[in-house]
Amino acid sequence: MSEEAVHNGHGSTNPVEVMNDLLEKGSGQKPLFWRITALLGLLTVAGIVGFAIRLTSDGLGDTPKWGYHMALFALILTAVQGAPMVAIAPRIAKAHWRRSISRAAELFGLVGVVSFLIYIPLIWVLPSMTDGRRTLWFYGELNVPAYMPQIMATLVLVSLVVTGLSLLWVSARPDFAFLRDRSQGRRRKWYGRLAHGWIGSSQQWYWQKHRLGILGAFYFMMLVTVHFNVSVDFGMALVPGWIDALYPVTHAHSSLQAGVAITLVAMYVFYKWGPYKEYINFDQFWGLGKLLFALSLLWFWFWFSSFIIFWYGAKPSEEAILDLLMVGPYLPIFFVVFFLVFFIPLWAMIWNPLRRSVWGPVTIAISVLIATALDRIRVYVGAFSVSQHENKHQLDSIPDAVLPGLPDVLIWIGGIAACVLVYMLAARFIPPINIWEQKELKLYQVHKKFHRTEVQILGKPD
Amino acid sequence: MTTLKPPKSVIGLFEDEDTAADALDAVASAGFEQKEYEILTGTPYPEGTFGEEEPIHKLYRFPLIGAACGFTAGLLLTAGTQLAYPLIVGGKPLLSIPPMAIIMYEGTMLGAILFTVAGIIFESRLPRLFMGAYDTRITEGYIGITITSGEDEMPKAEEILKKAGAVDIKRGWEQTDFD
Numbered sequence: 001m002s003e004e005a006v007h008n009g010h011g012s013t014n015p016v017e018v019m020n021d022l023l024e025k026g027s028g029q030k031p032l033f034w035r036i037t038a039l040l041g042l043l044t045v046a047g048i049v050g051f052a053i054r055l056t057s058d059g060l061g062d063t064p065k066w067g068y069h070m071a072l073f074a075l076i077l078t079a080v081q082g083a084p085m086v087a088i089a090p091r092i093a094k095a096h097w098r099r100s101i102s103r104a105a106e107l108f109g110l111v112g113v114v115s116f117l118i119y120i121p122l123i124w125v126l127p128s129m130t131d132g133r134r135t136l137w138f139y140g141e142l143n144v145p146a147y148m149p150q151i152m153a154t155l156v157l158v159s160l161v162v163t164g165l166s167l168l169w170v171s172a173r174p175d176f177a178f179l180r181d182r183s184q185g186r187r188r189k190w191y192g193r194l195a196h197g198w199i200g201s202s203q204q205w206y207w208q209k210h211r212l213g214i215l216g217a218f219y220f221m222m223l224v225t226v227h228f229n230v231s232v233d234f235g236m237a238l239v240p241g242w243i244d245a246l247y248p249v250t251h252a253h254s255s256l257q258a259g260v261a262i263t264l265v266a267m268y269v270f271y272k273w274g275p276y277k278e279y280i281n282f283d284q285f286w287g288l289g290k291l292l293f294a295l296s297l298l299w300f301w302f303w304f305s306s307f308i309i310f311w312y313g314a315k316p317s318e319e320a321i322l323d324l325l326m327v328g329p330y331l332p333i334f335f336v337v338f339f340l341v342f343f344i345p346l347w348a349m350i351w352n353p354l355r356r357s358v359w360g361p362v363t364i365a366i367s368v369l370i371a372t373a374l375d376r377i378r379v380y381v382g383a384f385s386v387s388q389h390e391n392k393h394q395l396d397s398i399p400d401a402v403l404p405g406l407p408d409v410l411i412w413i414g415g416i417a418a419c420v421l422v423y424m425l426a427a428r429f430i431p432p433i434n435i436w437e438q439k440e441l442k443l444y445q446v447h448k449k450f451h452r453t454e455v456q457i458l459g460k461p462d
Numbered sequence: 463m464t465t466l467k468p469p470k471s472v473i474g475l476f477e478d479e480d481t482a483a484d485a486l487d488a489v490a491s492a493g494f495e496q497k498e499y500e501i502l503t504g505t506p507y508p509e510g511t512f513g514e515e516e517p518i519h520k521l522y523r524f525p526l527i528g529a530a531c532g533f534t535a536g537l538l539l540t541a542g543t544q545l546a547y548p549l550i551v552g553g554k555p556l557l558s559i560p561p562m563a564i565i566m567y568e569g570t571m572l573g574a575i576l577f578t579v580a581g582i583i584f585e586s587r588l589p590r591l592f593m594g595a596y597d598t599r600i601t602e603g604y605i606g607i608t609i610t611s612g613e614d615e616m617p618k619a620e621e622i623l624k625k626a627g628a629v630d631i632k633r634g635w636e637q638t639d640f641d
Contacts, residue, residue, distance in 0.1 A: 014603070015504070015505045015603060016504075016602055016603035019504070019601070136561065136564070137561060138558065138561050141551050141558075142544060142549075142558060142561060143543050143544060143546075143547045143549065144561070152564075152565070152568060155568065155572055156568060156571075156572075159571065159572050159575045159576075162575065162576075162579055163575055163579075166578075166579050166582060170582060174504075174506075177601065178504070178601050181598035181600075181601040182598075182601065197593060199502055199593070199594075199596050199600070200502045200503050200504050200600050200601075200606075201500045201501065201502050201608075202500065202501050202502075202503070202507075202509070202512075202514050202517065203500070203517040205503070205506040205507075206509060206516070206517045207517070207585060208506075209506070211578075211582055214522075214525060214578060215578065215582075218525075218571070218574065218575050218578065221571060222571060222575065225567075225568060225571060436504075436505065436506060439504065439505040439506075440505055440506050442505075443505060443507065443508075461508040461509075
């Protein structure tokens with residue numbers, strides 16, 4: 001086998017060697033890991049302190065004060081809960097390159113629990129519909145409960161989190177069985193419970209394949225639904241006069257874009273600092289890089305389609321929306337967002353040396369993630385700042401930009417640290433490289449001499 | 463070959479795919495029913511690799527039933543509320559379809575997802591209340607064939623597996639290392 005083939009992750013020759021290698025890599029002692037975990041734990045506690053300060057000083061009734069908290073929830077929903085799609089879509093398309101990164105993406109399903117915890121206070125922060133704001137719920141015309149936005153958002157978010165957890169569990173069950181069979185004592189007992197009777201019968205493999213398909217389809221449907229509910233009820237409905245049929249789709253599209261970006265970053269961490277260089281290689285960065293490029297181009301289309309309607313319509317209520325979110329107090333943020341989420345990816349990814357590298361797509365991914373965070377601040381801090389505006393049909397005046405206070409900074413640091421902490425702990429106990437998918441790859445992969453070079457032949461099961 | 467006695471199970475371990483496939487043919491030829499034998503692997507081989515029958519497809523029942531329940535609940539909730547408290551506004555129809563559709567859609571999705579998750583848990587274990595014989599060497603690349611039948615059939619089952627080239631045979635009822 002050539003040196004290049006070995007470097008590209010094809011060094012192990014059979015499924016068992018691959019499994020042994022991955023299990024050995026995952027079981028090493030990592031003192032630095034626990035130091036980082038402890039640090040993240042402390043930062044998470046700082047976030048809880050920030051939340052306690054905000055709660056005791058302002059209560060839950062002062063909606064504008066919670067704009068940054070909402071923006072954090074929206075960021076985690078967008079980036080973290082969009083990531084499992086990176087495992088779902090290429091799996092449905094039977095793309096072999098996804099095998100090394102599907103687990104890295106699925107693990108974000110577990111981080112969805114953090115997203116839900118951060119969401120809980122917002123149930124009380126969002127005012128009831130008795131304030132007279134215009135919503136999709138026809139409050140006052142139909143007998144709809146005044147807290148319908150909270151009820152529906154909670155239901156769909158719970159569904160998304162449960163689906164994400166189920167997806168991870170169904171996918172990881174064979175790997176839990178491998179770990180069960182290789183461990184002793186309490187570890188064996190725990191992995192046995194998680195494997196839940198997995199013995200690798202042909203029926204179990206068959207069902208698992210189809211369950212992953214069904215859960216993947218549901219995850220996508222719920223992701224779009226959650227983004228619809230959150231962007232409409234926690235964003236647009238709070239801004240008098242903001243009526244945009246395209247914005248919920250834009251919100252969901254951002255989730256796909258940021259989901260790819262966050263998976264690229266996680267993948268780079270495994271590649272650079274984890275022992276998985278043999279498994280994560282150029283193929284994965286190339287595959288996700290192209291996807292990120294396409295999604296970044298699409299961002300412009302979504303943004304421009306919304307913008308042109310407000311700009312061309314130019315009613316006072318529409319001009320006020322542009323003032324609030326784009327050309328007014330949040331203009332600097334909007335410029336940075338536009339630059340990072342569209343301009344940089346566009347001009348960077350058309351440059352061959354950058355696109356065909358490992359570091360290039362990761363740099364673009366970081367740019368997209370920073371832009372997504374700023375965009376969520378722009379939209380939700382802006383929306384929450386006008387939530388108590390008296391005229392519910394049009395903004396009569398544009399308030400100044402709301403700057404973050406100490407509790408907001410602590411909540412953001414703590415929230416992001418909690419996500420990283422949960423992800424790191426999950427990757428410690430659940431193999432971050434999908435072992436059974438790697439083993440399956442070995443059934444379909446052959447390296448063959450082709451004249452004076454060597455080619456890789458990949459089969460497909462059907 | 464069904465029996466009223468409690469089932470017993472044996473597993474034969476094979477080193478390569480072709481021997482395992484031949485062994486499966488031998489088990490079928492010996493008169494064991496399809497539900498009495500099973501092939502175990504640590505890697506997802508394509509369906510039919512060993513000549514086994516494709517499992518019966520029941521996967522879409524749970525989401526379909528859940529979706530129907532969710533849709534019905536959404537419909538009853540929205541239509542029922544409006545009919546229970548009739549309030550005609552501007553001469554418009556009492557039942558307003560667009561907002562009803564949102565709740566019915568979300569009810570459908572929620573029902574489908576909850577039933578799917580319940581179905582996954584249910585199907586993961588309940589069809590296999592009797593776990594049968596197992597060997598951890600399946601994880602290490604061996605291919606296992608289990609035969610689960612009446613106690614009287616076990617000597618015959620062991621004989622077939624041995625003749626077919628099993629490198630080792632384990633009796634499920636003597637196992638203490640797997641639950």
